[in-house]
Amino acid sequence: MGRILEINLTDRTVTTYDTPRHLLETVLGGRGLGVALLQKYVKALCQDRVVQAFDPENPLIFSAGPFTRTGWPAATQFHVTAVSPLTRGLGGGFAWGSFGQSLSRLGLDAIVFTGASERPVYVVLSESGESVRFEGAEDLLGLSSSGVQSTLCGRHGDVSIACTGPAADKRSYLAAIMSEHHAVVRTGLGAVMGSKNLKAIVIPRKSMLAGPSGFKDLEVEMASKVASHPASVRLRQYGKSILVKSKNQVGDLPTRNHQEGSFEHASNLDAEAVAKYTGSLVPCPACPVACIRETVVPSGKYKCRVVGLEYEPIAALGPRIGNGNLELLAYAFFLCQEYGLDPIGVGGVIAFAMECAQRGILDPGDIGAGDGGSGNDFGSIWGNDRVILGLIHAIGKSEGLGRILGRGSLEAAWEVGGGAVYYAMQSKGVELSGQEPRQSKAFGLSLAVSNWGADWGYGLPTIDVAHNEAAAKILMPELLPDVLNVVDQKYKPELVVFSENYNAVCDSLGLCKYSAPETYAVMPSDIARGLSLLFGQEVSVDDVMKAGERIICLERLFNAERGFSRSDDTLPSRFSREPLRVTLFEGDRLKGLRSTGKSVEVVIDLDPMLDRYYELRGWDKNGRPAGVRCPRT
Structure with missing residues (x-):
């Protein structure tokens, strides 16, 4: 297992400690590790005070999943976690590319930035990942994001970089964190990075690490499965x-x-x-x-x-x-x-x-x-x-x-x-992504209950919109055929709960969404096999899905402790007041659709779906976690 690197930008102290094995076994890494560390550091640094996004005490956490250090196909994702200026609660985001792989292959599960630098800086990690060098970044202010990256590559050679552009210098809540042509978007984490006067993180590129016995064979099998x-x-x-x-x-x-x-x-x-x-x-x-x-x-x-x-x-x-x-x-x-x-x-x-x-x-x-x-x-x-x-x-x-x-x-x-x-058109302060909640009821519910605002990447309930009957027959046969009716609200809470859990697992392992929860090329049973080899002990599909449930609960607990409740799990009233006429089609959206010749007017009725969603989660009517199903890590 790896290590956690803690960098205090105020006094420039650097601390490294081993990631507790039980933490990786319960929240896996990546997104799950991010929210667990966020809870830990916020409580340690702020005591009973509610930390705000631009407070120096707000930890900015970069984390990578355990699959990113291996050759598992499409394991290229890293995650960033902090208190968000948009949601004023949990902020989360992900991006693909080499940065997460380089981070993980240095033997690091996460970097936690605390405090704030007096002057603009960027940090350079050593080849071992054990030490950090602070460099002045005044000359990078105002440069485009590509300009920052090309300048740093010119100085440091073959490296992976996460940086901000001019928008973060101005603390725009819409500021992203850029890495190559990828971006961590949606919850303003670029602005948090800017508030710390942290311009960039430079990490040496590393080759993949060998997995345990039998893992390479599984990588080859999964690569073929995903590609075909x-x-x-x-x-x-x-x-x-x-x-x-x-x-x-x-x-x-x-x-x-x-x-x-x-x-x-x-x-x-x-x-x-x-x-x-x-x-x-x-x-x-x-x-x-x-x-x-x-x-x-x-x-x-x-x-x-x-x-x-x-x-x-x-x-x-x-x-x-x-x-x-x-x-x-x-x-x-x-x-x-x-x-x-x-x-x-x-x-x-x-x-x-x-x-x-x-x-x-x-x-x-x-x-x-x-x-x-x-x-x-x-x-x-x-x-x-x-x-x-x-x-x-x-x-x-x-x-x-x-x-x-x-x-x-x-x-x-x-x-x-x-x-x-x-x-x-927002939820929890975050602009809605490219889904229409009146037409796609599962996505409507998912955007409303997402713990970091209206982001497609949080829950990703695609089985109905993609008409993925093959996956549904394996994963939720008891809900067929009704769950595949996109405009019908029946079984949409069940679909969202499953999709959120599985998506949280994939985010925490570092898997690209287009290999798993978007397409279901990689199934929960495949991940269970990989984790069994990685942890050296039997991991069942039920264990995999419970890890996802645990991560969602930890995220919900973080927001609940900041006063979030049912009233925050909402959508703009346009979607319940203004009917939308849609044409009904059959078939797979990627293969091509066939019109039924019928059309209907649709709105979204969120309350009954919320009631059922909370019931399935084991939460109270206000959407607050309770009981042993939401353990604190």
Whole structure:
């Protein structure tokens, strides 16, 4: 087992200690280890005081799962945990790439940053991972995220880097933590890193470590299984933009701030359209899915090269803000990456501002729509390039309206007033990701109960939206066929509980979501085999799923101790008040859908699903954990 590195940025003391084996056996690593350490350090540093996001006592934790140090396929994910400026409770996020692997292969399960540096610094870990060097970072302030990384690679050679961009320098709540072209997004953890005057973490790249006897054979078997899975084949061929077409067909493509569920210009943004701008594949290390690719706009005013233009940024910077211009979308995503911003959050707050202008709460001139730019409708508000790019720059620089929007739509709505809160499409302060809760009831519930806000990556209940009958027959046969009906609320709490638990396990081991809870190429039984070899003792499927339940409970306990309750497990009232008409389809979204010729009007009725969800979890009616099912670690 590995070690935990504690770095106090205030006095620059460094401490290393062994990770307790029982901790890894109960919460595995990665995300689970992150929340366990967060509870420990917050209580030790703050006693009874409630720590806030930008307090020096707020620990910033980078953690990697035990599979990332091996050759397990698609084990490329690392996790970051802290108190979030957006949720004001748990903050969590993940990213792929080499950073988590390098961290784990140094023999480190986690790095915990406490305190805050007086001046901007970055830290460089030694080849052994035992010592740390502090370097001044004043010259990195204001550089783009790619500029920071290229500068540090030039100084330190073959290294893995996690850093922030200019948005974190300004403490924007939408600031991300960047690593290569990947980003830890959604809960403002880049702003927490910025508040500590920590600009970057530099880690020497390391080769994979050999697993225990028999583990290599399992790695080879799993690599073949993942690579040949039908979903992997389609993702490798088209990338994640393949989801745009089918989600548009069924009404699950949030459009103009969730006023609609389908976008008339979706064909400009789908996989076929993106393919015309696709360069080379840029797969994560040791990933047989290889879904990430380069997108190149070769000329014109939107000329750029980006990596990672997948479904979520397409949904956020396209239909969500009424933009059907793929070149403009790619350039908007490029700016988000360079500023170090969460593109989902940015799309969400721009959509909020656009609808406020549409409704007369803001003047169109306030958002930059009063004197030019090309748009689609509503007086050139929606899809207006001047508005979109102007607001991204304003958010990245924390200037004017961008300073307000950079705190998220909920806080911005309080400041704007005039009923603007109704148009803030968020939960727990985090902008909704690219799902439509009225159409996808399981995702609606998942976004509401997520312990770090409305993020697709928290629960990931995909079995119904993907119509993954093969996985359902193995994992939840008693719920068939009803659980596969996306617009029906029946059995959606059961699906969300299972999906949250399994997703927490995969996050804690360091597995990419597209190899496991997104596609179920890797099943819980496969993970049980891997953990049995890793721990040297029998681990059952039930043990695996209980670990996931334990992690969810620990996260819920952290928020409950900060006063969170049922009233925080909610969605904007638009989804219960404004019916959405959707067309009913049959089949697999990745393979192609068949229309039934029927349509229905749908809303989401959250309360009965919450009651059942809490019952399944063993929590009280207020959503607070109780009893032995929620042990403290």
